[in-house]
Amino acid sequence: MSYIELKQVSYQYPLASEWALNDVTYSFEKGKLYGIIGANRGGKTTLCNLVRGFIPHFYQGELMGQVLIEGKDIREWENHQLSTEIGYIFQNPFSQISGVKETVFEEIALGLENLGVDKDEMIERTIQVVKWLKLEDLIKKNPNNLSGGQRQRVAFASIIVMNHDILVIDEPTSQLDPSSTAEVFEIIHMLKEQKKTILLVEHKVELIAEYADEVLVFEKGQIASYGSPADILSRKDLMERGISIPSVALLGHEMREKNMAMDSIPITKSQALEQILKGGKNDD
Amino acid sequence: MDYEFAYSFKKPQLTNNWILDMNPLSKLNLLIILFIIPITVQSWKWNVMIIIFYFLVALVAGCFKRFTRLYLRFGLMVGLLLFVLRALFIPGENLLYKLWFINITQEGVDSGLQFSTLVVAICGAIILYSIVTRAKDFMYMIEKLGASRVISYVILSSFQSIIDLGEMSKVILDSQRARGIETEGNIRQRIKAFIPILGPLFLGAISNAEEKAIAMDARAFSMPIKNTHLCHLRSLPVGEKAILIAANIAFIGFVVWRLMA
Ligand SMILES: Nc1ncnc2c1ncn2[C@@H]1O[C@H](COP(=O)(O)OP(=O)(O)OP(=O)(O)O)[C@@H](O)[C@H]1O
Ligand SMILES: [Mg+2]
Numbered sequence: 001m002s003y004i005e006l007k008q009v010s011y012q013y014p015l016a017s018e019w020a021l022n023d024v025t026y027s028f029e030k031g032k033l034y035g036i037i038g039a040n041r042g043g044k045t046t047l048c049n050l051v052r053g054f055i056p057h058f059y060q061g062e063l064m065g066q067v068l069i070e071g072k073d074i075r076e077w078e079n080h081q082l083s084t085e086i087g088y089i090f091q092n093p094f095s096q097i098s099g100v101k102e103t104v105f106e107e108i109a110l111g112l113e114n115l116g117v118d119k120d121e122m123i124e125r126t127i128q129v130v131k132w133l134k135l136e137d138l139i140k141k142n143p144n145n146l147s148g149g150q151r152q153r154v155a156f157a158s159i160i161v162m163n164h165d166i167l168v169i170d171e172p173t174s175q176l177d178p179s180s181t182a183e184v185f186e187i188i189h190m191l192k193e194q195k196k197t198i199l200l201v202e203h204k205v206e207l208i209a210e211y212a213d214e215v216l217v218f219e220k221g222q223i224a225s226y227g228s229p230a231d232i233l234s235r236k237d238l239m240e241r242g243i244s245i246p247s248v249a250l251l252g253h254e255m256r257e258k259n260m261a262m263d264s265i266p267i268t269k270s271q272a273l274e275q276i277l278k279g280g281k282n283d284d
Numbered sequence: 285m286d287y288e289f290a291y292s293f294k295k296p297q298l299t300n301n302w303i304l305d306m307n308p309l310s311k312l313n314l315l316i317i318l319f320i321i322p323i324t325v326q327s328w329k330w331n332v333m334i335i336i337f338y339f340l341v342a343l344v345a346g347c348f349k350r351f352t353r354l355y356l357r358f359g360l361m362v363g364l365l366l367f368v369l370r371a372l373f374i375p376g377e378n379l380l381y382k383l384w385f386i387n388i389t390q391e392g393v394d395s396g397l398q399f400s401t402l403v404v405a406i407c408g409a410i411i412l413y414s415i416v417t418r419a420k421d422f423m424y425m426i427e428k429l430g431a432s433r434v435i436s437y438v439i440l441s442s443f444q445s446i447i448d449l450g451e452m453s454k455v456i457l458d459s460q461r462a463r464g465i466e467t468e469g470n471i472r473q474r475i476k477a478f479i480p481i482l483g484p485l486f487l488g489a490i491s492n493a494e495e496k497a498i499a500m501d502a503r504a505f506s507m508p509i510k511n512t513h514l515c516h517l518r519s520l521p522v523g524e525k526a527i528l529i530a531a532n533i534a535f536i537g538f539v540v541w542r543l544m545a
């Protein structure tokens with residue numbers, strides 16, 4: 001059985017003149033990492049809001065079709081049930097800090113307080129996440145005085161600590177430098193190994209190529225293409241539609257145009273290296 | 285990893301200042317007493333004594349600077365304004381000074397003194413309370429008293445958003461200034477500079493509020509169960525109980541005495 005299922009879903013925000021999602025049908029399986037890419041305003045965040053139930057529980061507007069989580073219609077889920085089932089890390093790190101906690105440590109523990117976790121367990125789980133996300137230096141700081149990147153990591157920790165089975169993550173690295181980005185992806189990878197189901201919106205296709213099981217391309221509120229990273233991210237025509245593909249894939253295409261032997265277009269560095277080394281040996 | 289800090293949450297977080305460490309409800313109790321005394325006494329001398337007492341409390345609590353800054357700004361403005369209004373316009377028999385068509389009378393000055401010190405004293409109680417009580421202790425208390433998480437969150441974050449609004453307006457004013465718009469100078473110029481920022485300021489605040497509401501929902505604020513707390517307060521020490529009982533008895537005695545007199 002599919003875990004999250006969208007059946008001919010269309011959605012229009014209140015007062016909007018266009019459909020933010022237009023006839024989307026897809027099913028997400030348990031334990032997989034879905035990379036969601038697409039140009040701005042393509043409907044990625046709207047999909048996230050829908051899967052988490054903010055549409056229709058929070059956003060009014062017109063919703064057609066069906067969204068099923070574990071077989072149950074999203075309209076029938078209680079909002080608070082969804083908040084224990086599905087974690088959501090938002091695109092904007094500034095709205096995610098509660099503003100009422102004096103230290104980052106307390107900020108991270110806030111969700112556990114709401115879940116009624118007892119104090120000793122709360123402290124242990126918070127410590128664990130702090131270590132995991134390498135936030136040791138921040139725990140005593142006031143969350144209201146953090147930089148964008150720091151807030152993003154704290155926001156990430158604040159949701160991870162709640163230990164959801166499904167995670168919806170909307171551009172978690174938009175404010176991060178390359179090394180923090182790599183760390184966040186390390187963590188997303190570990191979450192995947194823990195058999196979490198992850199919907200990850202991310203513009204950095206190199207990382208999607210590395211970690212995703214499936215890739216969905218959103219365009220004008222529709223799923224323009226979907227498939228394995230190898231199939232999708234090697235397609236040069238995505239470039240014409242405003243979506244970048246990994247630079248090694250571009251390199252692959254250029255090598256092919258120069259008539260160099262290529263079994264397949266590589267999408268990660270290691271695949272590219274493998275191909276190049278193989279090519280090198282053939283020449284001997 | 286600073287384990288000492290992480291595990292410090294297992295114990296009540298004390299500052300070792302007995303006023304700050306007092307239970308928020310005890311402090312509320314004492315300040316309500318101070319709040320009511322000036323209303324019952326109706327004497328500006330008492331009011332001034334209470335105001336001086338607030339400064340002493342702030343000093344002992346180690347918040348003298350913060351309290352003074354906030355209180356002076358408020359006290360000077362509102363106190364002076366009320367005093368002047370009353371002194372100028374309350375009619376009376378004993379003329380002190382004649383200024384064009386305005387008669388300043390002894391009665392007017394007395395009434396101004398009485399009324400302005402009363403208001404300043406009452407507001408002092410509120411300002412002092414907000415300074416010597418940590419927001420999270422207050423939140424903890426009202427949750428323990430049965431308020432829902434959402435309510436205590438809304439109260440606290442409204443305070444926070446007042447601060448945020450202040451900071452945001454500073455940012456916007458700075459950028460106005462950078463664009464060459466006059467923001468200093470007389471009141472009229474300032475108001476003129478301020479009006480155009482009100483729109484973006486409040487619209488911004490409202491759209492932030494919507495996003496924040498959703499983001500907090502993701503942190504399980506809508507759970508229909510009783511939440512737990514990372515920080516807790518100590519149970520009332522015997523000394524504190526004794527002080528409270530003594531203060532309340534003295535207060536009731538005082539009120540009864542005033543009523544009889
Ligand atoms: N809260 C909202 N109210 C009204 N319209 C909205 C709202 N959020 C998004 N939209 C509209 O819905 C459409 C899809 O937007 P969405 O935010 O889902 O795109 P996105 O793919 O996440 O874009 P981005 O890459 O910029 O984050 C856009 O036309 C947008 O203007
Ligand atoms: Mg988006």
